[in-house]
Amino acid sequence: MKQYIVLFICLSLFNILPSTAQNDDQESYIQCEDTCRHVHGIDLSHYQGEVFWENVGANSKMAYVYLKATEGSTHIDETYERNIELAHRYGLKVGSYHFFRPKTDLTKQLENFISQCRPGDQDLIPMIDIESTGGLKTDEFCDSLFKFLDLVEKAYRQKPLLYTYTNFYNKHLKGKIDDYKLMIAQYSDEKPQLADDRDYTMWQYTAKGRINGINAYVDKSRFMGRHSMREIRFKHF
Incomplete structure (x- = not known):
């Protein structure tokens, strides 16, 4: 038996x-990013819950963080103020992002963003998160987006970083945003290949990263090739 x-x-x-x-x-x-030579970072919002920044700051591979500040014309991320204060305290370079809503009043979106994303708090240029056309046709969507980007550039006196997905770029933005630096999201072990073969600055390669100090999954990104954090430093005038 x-x-x-x-x-x-x-x-x-x-x-x-x-x-x-x-x-x-x-x-x-x-976790492969923790052993390679590239400069890596994370982006966070309220979805990650409470962050223990002393542990995040102790991770020498994570050099920067983009924090969600706002969305549309009224939404403010509830963790933004605490996160930006503590991210600075524990040594990360910090940038802020706005989730763009194409059908929402553009001036009100800008006002919402600048109410939170204050120049004195920023190490990195603002980032605009572009993931939806809002049901608009591509031409209408692009018209709304470009008007908003102009407003952001005038407010901060520098062009923002643009975040989007490979497929979204190829379908709606190909050849239309060549003057902007890009963070491209593609969750695979293969680097993104854009339809027009244009260069991009950063690659968000996983939405299921792990890092000490954060209990939830984390979006992780890195710089591409010879690109460096110097290129996205916030210019203080």
């Missing part, structure tokens, strides 16, 4: 091991 029990346990372990190995492979990819 004992022999049958031992055999059963061995077979059970054999069946479990491949699954465990697969999970280890996935986890090792998610």
Whole structure:
């Protein structure tokens, strides 16, 4: 009887091991940024919950953080003020981003953003998160976006960084935002390939990153090629 029990346990372990190995492979990819030579960072919002910044700041590989400040004309991220204060305190370079709503009043969106994203608090240029056309046709969407980007540039006296996905860029923005630096999101082990082969500054490569001090998944990004943080420093006039 004992022999049958031992055999059963061995077979059970054999069946479990491949699954465990697969999970280890996935986890090792998610964490690969911690051992490569590129400059890495994260972006955060209220979705990550409470952040223990002393632990985040102790991670020497995470050099910067983009914090969600606002969305549309009225939404303010509830964790923004605390996060920006503590991110500075624990040594990260900080930037702020606004989630763009194409059908929402542009002036009110700008007012909402500048009420939170104050120049004196910024190490990195503002970032505009572009993920939706809001149901508009591409021409209408682009008209709204470009007008908003002009407002942002005039307010901060510098062009913002633009964040979007590979497919969204290829479908709606290809060849239309060449004057802007880009952070491209593509969650895979292959670098994004834009349809017009244009250069981009940063790559957000996972939405399931892990880092000490944050219990939830974290979006992680890195600079591409010879690009560096110097290119997105906030200019204080």
